[in-house]
Amino acid sequence: MGAYIFRRLLLMIPTLFGIMTVSFFVTQLAPGGPVENYIARLSGQSLAVSSAIGGNAEGDFAGQNVVQGDRKSELGSSYRGAQGLRPDIIARIEKQYGFDKPILERFGLMLWNYIRFDFGNSYSRDVPVLQLIAEKLPVSITLGLWMTLIGYGISIPLGIAKAIRDGQKFDLWTSTVIIVGYSLPDFLIAVLLIVLFAGGNFLDIFPLRGLVSENWASLPWYQQILDYLWHIALPIAAMAAGAFATLTMLVKNSFIDEIRKQYVMVARAKGLTDRQVLYRHVFRNAMMLVIAGFPAAFVGIFFGGSLLIETIFSLDGLGYLGYQSLVNRDYSVIFATLYIFSLVGLVLALISDLMYMWIDPRIDFENREV
Numbered sequence: 001m002g003a004y005i006f007r008r009l010l011l012m013i014p015t016l017f018g019i020m021t022v023s024f025f026v027t028q029l030a031p032g033g034p035v036e037n038y039i040a041r042l043s044g045q046s047l048a049v050s051s052a053i054g055g056n057a058e059g060d061f062a063g064q065n066v067v068q069g070d071r072k073s074e075l076g077s078s079y080r081g082a083q084g085l086r087p088d089i090i091a092r093i094e095k096q097y098g099f100d101k102p103i104l105e106r107f108g109l110m111l112w113n114y115i116r117f118d119f120g121n122s123y124s125r126d127v128p129v130l131q132l133i134a135e136k137l138p139v140s141i142t143l144g145l146w147m148t149l150i151g152y153g154i155s156i157p158l159g160i161a162k163a164i165r166d167g168q169k170f171d172l173w174t175s176t177v178i179i180v181g182y183s184l185p186d187f188l189i190a191v192l193l194i195v196l197f198a199g200g201n202f203l204d205i206f207p208l209r210g211l212v213s214e215n216w217a218s219l220p221w222y223q224q225i226l227d228y229l230w231h232i233a234l235p236i237a238a239m240a241a242g243a244f245a246t247l248t249m250l251v252k253n254s255f256i257d258e259i260r261k262q263y264v265m266v267a268r269a270k271g272l273t274d275r276q277v278l279y280r281h282v283f284r285n286a287m288m289l290v291i292a293g294f295p296a297a298f299v300g301i302f303f304g305g306s307l308l309i310e311t312i313f314s315l316d317g318l319g320y321l322g323y324q325s326l327v328n329r330d331y332s333v334i335f336a337t338l339y340i341f342s343l344v345g346l347v348l349a350l351i352s353d354l355m356y357m358w359i360d361p362r363i364d365f366e367n368r369e370v
Contacts, residue, residue, distance in 0.1 A: 005350065012346045019342050020114070023335065024107055033329045034097045034123040039090070097123060110335065119336035124328040129336045132321070139211055139317030143306060146236045147243055155244040156290070159251025160278070166256055182245035187308040190238035194312070198234060206234050209314040235313045239306060247290070254286040291355050 094100040101109070113120065119129035162171045198206045207213070213227050258264065259282060267277045307319040318337070325333040 005354075008350045008353070012343070015346060016339070016342055017111070020111065020335070020339060021107075023338055024110065025103075027331060027334070028103060033099075034331065035090075035093050035099055037124075037329055038093050038097075114336075114339050119339075120332050122325075122330055122333050124324070124330045124333075129332050132333065133318070133337065133340070136316060136318050136321045139310065139315045140319070142211060142232055143235060143239065143309070143315075143317065146232065147239055150236070150240045151244045151247055155247035156251055156287075158244070159248045160255055160283075162248070162252040163255035163259065164274075164278075166252075178242075178245045178248055182242035184242060186238050186241070186306060187312060189241045190234070190309055190312045193234045193238055207231055211315060235309050235315065238312075239309055251286070251290055254289050255282060258282045258286045288356065291352055 091100065098106055098109075117130075121127060122129055122132050125132060158174065162174060165171050193206075194208065196202050198204065198208050207230065211228070211231055212224070213219075213231070216224055216227055219227060255278075259278075264277055264282060267281055268274075272280070307323050309315070310317045310320045321333065322337065324330070325337075
C-alpha cells in the first residue's frame, strides 16, 4: 500500500504540470489581458482594473502631447487600444503585471512560486490571492458542505428504497419528482422561492442578502446558528432541488445489479433475511460506484460555487470571484484557484482509492500498476 501511495503522489507532479502548462499557454493566446484592461481604463473604456502603477500614468496619458514620430511606434504596439500611450507608460504597466519578461520565463517563475504556494497578488484588487480566496471560501464551504450532506443523505437511502421497490408506485412517483426537479434550472427555482417566501407577491419570511445578518457578531451563539440557517435556507433549497437526481439513480441501479447476482440468492438460501442480505453483502459492493464518483462531486460541489445562486442571493463566494477574474483577466486568481482545486481533486482521488480498500479488503493496490 505504501508503494502505491508513493507512486500516486509522484504521478500528481506531471499531472499538475500538464494542467498548468495547457491552461497557461491557452490563456496567453486568448484576446485581452490585464495589460489591455489597464490600458482600456486609461483610455476611458473600462473600469475593470483599479490598481495603480508606478508614477501618475493616468495624468501622463491625459496631458501628453503625442508627436508624429512617437505615433509610429505606438501604432505598432501589440496591445489593443494602446494608440495614444507613450511607450514608457506601456512599459511601466507591463512591469507591474510581470509582462516585461519572456513568456517562458513567466511560466517558469509561476511554477516555482506555486510549488512554494506563493500565488502573489490579485491583478484587479491588489490583495494577496490566498487572502482573497480565504475571504470568499466561507460562502462556497457553506453551499458545498450542505449540498454534499443533503445530496448523499437523501440519495443513498432514497436510491436503496427505489431499488427494493423497483417498478412499484413508490419508484414511479419518486422518479417523476426527481426528473422534474433535475430538469428545472437552479436560478429558476431560486426566483420562484424568492417570489413565494422572500418578499415577492406572497410571504416575506427569508432574507435576500448575505450569509448572516449585519449584527451577527453581537448575537448569542444559539441566535447566530439560527440566523445562519435562516440566511442559507433558500439558496440551499434552490440548489438541492435537482442536485441529488443523478446520484439517486446511480445508487438505485447499483443496488439492482447487485441484488440480481448469484451470491444474493445463496445468502437468502442460507436463511438470511432481506435486510441482512442488503446491508451485510449488497451494500458494500453496490457502494463502490458511488465512492468512485465522490472526489469529482466533492470538488465540483464543495469548491465550484454557483455563480447564478450567489448572484441572486448576493452571496460573494468563489463562483462570483471566478466570474469576475475571467472578466478582468485576473490571471493570478485564475491560475491559483485552478492549481489549488486540481491539487485537492488529485488528493481526493487517491483517498477514494484507499476507501475502496477499506470497504472491500479484497482490493489490493500494492500489486497493481498505477
